[in-house]
Amino acid sequence: MSWHSGFRTEPPKYRPVAVVDIGSNSVRLVVYDGLRRSPSPIFNEKVLCGLGKGVAITGRLNETAITRALQSLRRFRTLVQQIGVKQVFAVATAAAREAENGEEFIDKAEKALGAGIRVLTGKEEARFAALGVLAGTPEADGVAGDLGGGSLELIDIKDGKLLDGVTLPIGPLRLIDLSGANIDRAQTIVDEYLSKTPVLKKLKGRTFYAVGGAWRNLARVHMAQMDYPLHVLHHYQMDRKQARSISELMSHLTAASLKDVKDMSKARVDTLPYGAMILDRLMHFGEAKNVVISVYGVREGLLYSKLPRKKMSSDALLSSCWDFARRYARSPAHELELCDWTDQIFSKKGLAETEEQKRLRYAACLLADIGWRAHPDYRAERSLGMISQAAFVGIDHPGRVFLALTIFFRYDGEAMSEDMTRLLDDKHVERAHLLSSLFRLAYILSAAMPGLLPRIGIKIEAKALVLTLPEKLKDLMGERVEKRLSELAFEMGLTPKVAIK
Structure with a gap:
């Protein structure tokens, strides 16, 4: 099946x-x-x-x-x-x-x-926040932290399961009250709680998943500071040193100074220094490897908990891409056929790929036709923007750029910003070119309509790339098909070959 x-x-x-x-x-x-x-x-x-x-x-x-x-x-x-x-x-x-x-x-x-x-009780709040992290980052392995105005929820996540959790009364608003709006006194309070929190001992060398508006704003400022090319907060990463550096800087700025900081919500100038200080102390006591921002939290975790078990276990990225295909593709059924058709190239006798590469290939297949309604001159740019900026979860930033680049190339785009491609290595760019060439061949054969690709074979045989057509479909061959097949074969270092059976 x-x-x-x-x-x-x-x-x-x-x-x-x-x-x-x-x-x-x-x-x-x-x-x-x-x-x-x-x-x-x-x-x-x-x-x-x-x-x-x-x-x-x-x-x-x-x-x-x-x-x-x-x-x-x-x-x-x-x-x-x-x-x-x-x-x-x-x-x-x-x-x-x-x-x-x-x-x-x-x-x-x-x-x-x-x-x-x-x-919600403190435990329920922690559970829903952690479920939100899992909904948005299924591979999460570390400690999720949800910072609200009055409390901080921490919960250990491993192998898709929620383990030990705790609620601490150290939200920014509470700290402002208890410390008399003195950040140094607030830190003393925070240190007293965190130094006695067992779950932080399990964070060492792992990832801290940060949930909450204060930390999202902190990440937004760090993005601007780093001139980061992709303005998507979900799964934005900072290593431990970067997280402590930006946290220390922001925790010592006054409200008046913060109002002048670009890319920061002016409504959070009073609470952000405290949120930054809490993150710094979490890094100090927990010794996390890095911080990953999750835009999914309590609200998304609550909805996730309402899903049937089968839907909960489905792939978040592929579900999103399938919704895109159903909304924007000429024929969603064709995109499913494209997934199966490209399997032939990556079979046991074909090109090797990891499970994650296979997953991203399927995602790219589902997105391959979303730009068709745009003017031909703008299909590449439109698809690039839609995919790179989409509210996808279950994917990191390099993976997101890889998908966007693949469909950009599929529409013959050539002048993609180098800023964005800096998130990828050369091997990912080469793979994006390969998949895009494979897609272009598929679409010139099928006209984006279902029913043809399952009848057409494509495989690697010896040192040749063999396209196999049944006798009834031999008239599909033409100059455009030959050109696309040759381009794909050249990228693979193979000789193009056509077989009619």
């Missing part, structure tokens, strides 16, 4: 679902295009209400924050009705969980939102 058996070729149905996240710092509504393996956000709005401000001192949510939060929730209720959302999943975290008047606030909030609100 084929790996894509059971794939449905009609466009994905529009069944929006919403998650409302009532955190210590922000109240957010995210509407996704459906309860699917790789959901895409179609609407995203947050309001920095600051519910957690003062809770560490007074024990209560302040009235101004409550008023802002309830007003936002009433707006969210109207928006989800307008969008046509049938399912709303609403959760509240540390501030509502710990405040004396938290239960009273939740009662009012449920009336404002018109939906039930689940107040």
Whole structure:
């Protein structure tokens, strides 16, 4: 049975679902295009209400924050009705969980939102954050950390499983209250907690997966500092030295100075230094190998937990690429045939490839026709932009650029920015050229329609690249096919050959 058996070729149905996240710092509504393996956000709005401000001192949510939060929730209720959302999943975290008047606030909030609100325990918050990391980075091996305004959740992840976890009361808003807005005193508090946290002992030499707005902003600043060519936060990496360097720098800047920093949210100037300091101390105590940013967190983990087990175990990247094919390709069924057709070149008697290379080849096949509606002169650039900037997960940045480059070449693109290709080595660029040549041959044979490729053979035989056509399809041969076959054979160092059987 084929790996894509059971794939449905009609466009994905529009069944929006919403998650409302009532955190210590922000109240957010995210509407996704459906309860699917790789959901895409179609609407995203947050309001920095600051519910957690003062809770560490007074024990209560302040009235101004409550008023802002309830007003936002009433707006969210109207928006989800307008969008046509049938399912709303609403959760509240540390501030509502710990405040004396938290239960009273939740009662009012449920009336404002018109939906039930689940107040997460610390363990539940850590679990959903870690599930979010796994949903976006299935191969995750390390410790996931979710930094909210009032707390920090840490949980060990290994072999797709969630292990030990802990919730620590050291979110930026709480630290500002407890330290009297003194970063040095805040660090003393953080060090006291982290030095006694067993899960950090399991982080040494592994990856720290950073979840939360403060750390995303920190990564955005680091990207600008490094003149990084790909402005995609998910799976952005910093090694331990880089993470400590940018964290130390940002933790010592004043709010006034941070307002002048390009590429940083001005709404986070008060809390970012504390988030940066916490990351630095995590690197100090945990001795992580590197930091990987995850844009998936509690909200995505919550949706992921609602999926049937079969969907949970499906490949996040291939699911996203298949959705693209179903929306944009002339014939999604043809793209599945392309996956199988290219298998012939990479069979046991053909070219060698790793499992990850095979996975990326399948992803490239699914994306190979997404630019067809554009003007021919712009198909390469359009596809390059769509793929490099898509909300894909389950792929690192070099892999993302490889896919974009493959389809760029498939449309005969030649002048791709060298800045982006610096994320790839020469072997990946050569493979992108090879796959693109293979795709061009397939499309000139099939006209992007299903039914022909399964009847056409292509294989490596001795030192020849042999294209085999049945007698009934021999008229498909022509100058264009001969040219494409010769180009592909030349790249492979083989002699082109055509067999009619």
